[in-house]
Amino acid sequence: MAQTVLHTANTRGAADHGWLKSFHSFSFAGYYNPDRINFGALRVLNDDFVTGGRGFGEHPHDNMEIISIPLDGALQHKDSLGNTATIKAGEIQVMSAGTGVYHSEYNSDPEHAAKFLQIWVFPNKRNVEPRYDQITIDATTRNEFVQVLSPNADDAGVWIYQDAWFNMARFDANTAKTYNLHKEGNGAYIFVLKGSVKVDGQNLDTRDGFGIWDTDKFEIEASTAAEFLIMEVPMKF
Amino acid sequence: MSMWFKRVIMINILIVCANQPIAATIARLIEKIDDWHAAVAFSLNDALEACYAKKFDVILIGAGISQAQENVLCLHLEQLEANTPVVKHYGGGSGLLYAEIYQALKHKV
Numbered sequence: 001m002a003q004t005v006l007h008t009a010n011t012r013g014a015a016d017h018g019w020l021k022s023f024h025s026f027s028f029a030g031y032y033n034p035d036r037i038n039f040g041a042l043r044v045l046n047d048d049f050v051t052g053g054r055g056f057g058e059h060p061h062d063n064m065e066i067i068s069i070p071l072d073g074a075l076q077h078k079d080s081l082g083n084t085a086t087i088k089a090g091e092i093q094v095m096s097a098g099t100g101v102y103h104s105e106y107n108s109d110p111e112h113a114a115k116f117l118q119i120w121v122f123p124n125k126r127n128v129e130p131r132y133d134q135i136t137i138d139a140t141t142r143n144e145f146v147q148v149l150s151p152n153a154d155d156a157g158v159w160i161y162q163d164a165w166f167n168m169a170r171f172d173a174n175t176a177k178t179y180n181l182h183k184e185g186n187g188a189y190i191f192v193l194k195g196s197v198k199v200d201g202q203n204l205d206t207r208d209g210f211g212i213w214d215t216d217k218f219e220i221e222a223s224t225a226a227e228f229l230i231m232e233v234p235m236k237f
Numbered sequence: 238m239s240m241w242f243k244r245v246i247m248i249n250i251l252i253v254c255a256n257q258p259i260a261a262t263i264a265r266l267i268e269k270i271d272d273w274h275a276a277v278a279f280s281l282n283d284a285l286e287a288c289y290a291k292k293f294d295v296i297l298i299g300a301g302i303s304q305a306q307e308n309v310l311c312l313h314l315e316q317l318e319a320n321t322p323v324v325k326h327y328g329g330g331s332g333l334l335y336a337e338i339y340q341a342l343k344h345k346v
Binding site: 027028029030032034037044059060061062064097100102120126127 | 256301302326327328335336339
């Protein structure tokens, strides 16, 4: 029988650094909640808001798959691998931090804030050669799951070192679809970006998170026009 | 006249990480917390030397240390009857660090 966990938007850890406001679905930095450490291999889900003209100075990462999905605005990325890129809404960026990489992320538009999701997934292989990739996401398809991440370099979306699949979706109201998990032992964490959906009978509103596991599929129905992200990850890793 | 003494419990944390700049960053973050002290080992040999010299409360395994090396360290800690939690550090910075240490200390108690 499916097991579930609900994380409503207002139960997330909140951090306000002035130029950066962040909501943490799981323990991160100064936010520590022993009941909110991870959902399987999904370790970090931060909902970030960066003031125009500000950003994260150079800082290190290692041994994490770091996925950034801008929702509004753009960020300038620069890293120690030599990559320099702008990532904007409608794109997805991945960094396999591996043996270690330094990077900075900066909102160079002084007039507009940048909003983005920063997602960290435990890798299934430590100490890999660091790598970086970014692609444009299909923004036109409606009422279908659009795969934006998988373990396979040859598959749709970016790829990471983990048996994880991410799908984004834009559903019209009353659209219902069944999501079939790709791998036994995986669970799915649904994060609602806009609108309201119902998953396995549970109503979810904007910025609510819902994890479901010990099942091979679940139905998701949009109660209103909705946008959401499904992050399927191994529950044991 | 009574005298009140504050018993300061120093938490000693060993960072085992081959990436020296990241190890230094982690050490700096640990030292920001009152009563936490960081030591750094850039290799398995350095870590073993440190563990035979001093008992640590938590050992963090960072980038560049293989599972095999971690296993060797754990074996030595067993022989020392150190009862020191050895946890993999992920991320290389402050994001996960404090939660990893709090979780390790919680399970140790």
